[in-house]
Amino acid sequence: MGIGWNFRYAALGFCLLTSMAMGQDNLLDDAKSLFSPIPKDPPVLNSNPATAEKVELGKMLFFEPRLSESHNISCNTCHQIGFGGADGRPTSIGHNWQHGGRNAPTVLNSVFNIAQFWDGRAADLMEQAGGPIANPIEMGSTPARAVDQLKGIPGYVDAFRKAFPEEIDPLSYNNIGKAIAVFEATLTTPNAPFDRYLEGDEKALTVEEKKGLALFMGKGCASCHSGVNVGGGMYAPFGVVEKPGGDFLPPADEGRKRVTGELQDQYVFKVPSLRNVELTAPYFHSGRAWDLDEVVAAMGTAQLGTRLAPEDVSSIVAFLRTLTGEQPQVTYPALPPSVATTPRPAP
Numbered sequence: 001m002g003i004g005w006n007f008r009y010a011a012l013g014f015c016l017l018t019s020m021a022m023g024q025d026n027l028l029d030d031a032k033s034l035f036s037p038i039p040k041d042p043p044v045l046n047s048n049p050a051t052a053e054k055v056e057l058g059k060m061l062f063f064e065p066r067l068s069e070s071h072n073i074s075c076n077t078c079h080q081i082g083f084g085g086a087d088g089r090p091t092s093i094g095h096n097w098q099h100g101g102r103n104a105p106t107v108l109n110s111v112f113n114i115a116q117f118w119d120g121r122a123a124d125l126m127e128q129a130g131g132p133i134a135n136p137i138e139m140g141s142t143p144a145r146a147v148d149q150l151k152g153i154p155g156y157v158d159a160f161r162k163a164f165p166e167e168i169d170p171l172s173y174n175n176i177g178k179a180i181a182v183f184e185a186t187l188t189t190p191n192a193p194f195d196r197y198l199e200g201d202e203k204a205l206t207v208e209e210k211k212g213l214a215l216f217m218g219k220g221c222a223s224c225h226s227g228v229n230v231g232g233g234m235y236a237p238f239g240v241v242e243k244p245g246g247d248f249l250p251p252a253d254e255g256r257k258r259v260t261g262e263l264q265d266q267y268v269f270k271v272p273s274l275r276n277v278e279l280t281a282p283y284f285h286s287g288r289a290w291d292l293d294e295v296v297a298a299m300g301t302a303q304l305g306t307r308l309a310p311e312d313v314s315s316i317v318a319f320l321r322t323l324t325g326e327q328p329q330v331t332y333p334a335l336p337p338s339v340a341t342t343p344r345p346a347p
């Protein structure tokens with residue numbers, strides 16, 4: 001992998017440099033070759049077709065606190081849909097007020113990411129959804145208890161039957177993940193000013209924002225942050241040129257090395273999507289940076305070995321703000337009531 005990303009990085013940097021050296025001034029064409037707009041319709045997931053019943057069930061489960069041992073924490077606790085799909089904290093507070101080690105990434109547009117989690121340890125949204133429910137410091141339950149909990153709520157028995165009509169035992173842990181995944185796939189944010197620009201509306205960006213876009217491509221940010229999610233498509237070390245201080249990169253979290261066991265993956269993380277980035281402070285997997293200007297400057301030195309001038313940082317940040325799209329309009333679901341025999345919350 002080390003060689004893979006280095007090569008890609010060098011090749012793309014070279015292309016950008018040549019096109020700039022040749023004096024080409026077609027910003028829109030360059031942008032179109034590196035990025036694509038968020039599709040207007042939610043993407044279709046492999047072997048997990050979305051039906052209205054399944055999406056509705058997934059929405060209920062996303063907001064369902066009874067999936068946690070305390071009946072107090074839902075997915076939406078740490079990924080608040082009205083708050084950029086994140087929780088605005090350095091690290092989240094989970095079961096029994098425990099803190100995890102990493103910042104909660106947004107769930108918005110996460111369907112477009114190459115894999116899930118900062119270290120990519122879950123292949124897709126379905127696999128991901130099983131993680132937090134059974135994580136002792138997040139929702140604190142287990143797969144078996146989560147299934148028993150929902151089986152004890154008649155409304156869910158019914159809803160799983162309707163969402164998975166062909167199955168003999170529709171209320172399974174696997175299907176909890178499937179339903180949540182199809183709902184999450186609807187949490188996309190199309191029509192950002194940058195999307196309208198990519199679709200050909202040259203007035204969608206101001207002069208300052210276009211300058212920021214040109215710098216973003218010209219300085220090499222786009223060699224890692226590209227594609228539909230302006231990131232989310234590859235892994236890279238945090239500190240390619242200059243290792244950031246222990247504040248942003250605490251030494252104990254070795255990133256993807258924990259997943260692959262490979263030394264070359266030490267301090268390698270999934271390149272985060274920059275979609276809606278102005279809504280999702282604090283930043284980095286450590287959640288230690290609050291100021292987007294500071295983050296952009298740190299990327300310049302850590303990833304590119306460039307000390308960006310303050311006015312260039314401002315232009316890049318102005319461009320990053322054009323990545324804020326239309327936020328999902330979600331009607332809060334009515335959750336089915338517990339009955340006398342429904343399992344109770346842990347004390």
Ligand code: HEC
Pocket residue numbers: 062073074075076077078079092093094095100102103104105106107110113115116117118119125128129130132133137138139180
């Ligand atoms: C206690 C807070 C907490 C709860 C509850 C929680 N999450 Fe998360 N979520 C996180 C954190 C922290 C991460 C990053 C962990 C890591 O990368 O190691 C994360 C990562 C994710 C990601 C990966 C996004 C990406 O781009 O990599 C998705 C998707 C997600 N969570 C969905 C869910 C769903 C669905 C639920 C409910 C079943 C849920 N989360 C419950 C805190 C939480």
Ligand code: HEC
Pocket residue numbers: 009216219220221222223224225235236237238240269270271272273274277280282283284285286295296299300303304316
């Ligand atoms: C070599 C690949 C690479 C390059 C080049 C790069 N980045 Fe990053 N970027 C990353 C990685 C990896 C992270 C995640 C770091 C972490 O938290 O571990 C990141 C994080 C970020 C974040 C924080 C996002 C969040 O939600 O926490 C922003 C903003 C950002 N980069 C912008 C930029 C800008 C602007 C440039 C150009 C000046 C740039 N990046 C260049 C790989 C890169």
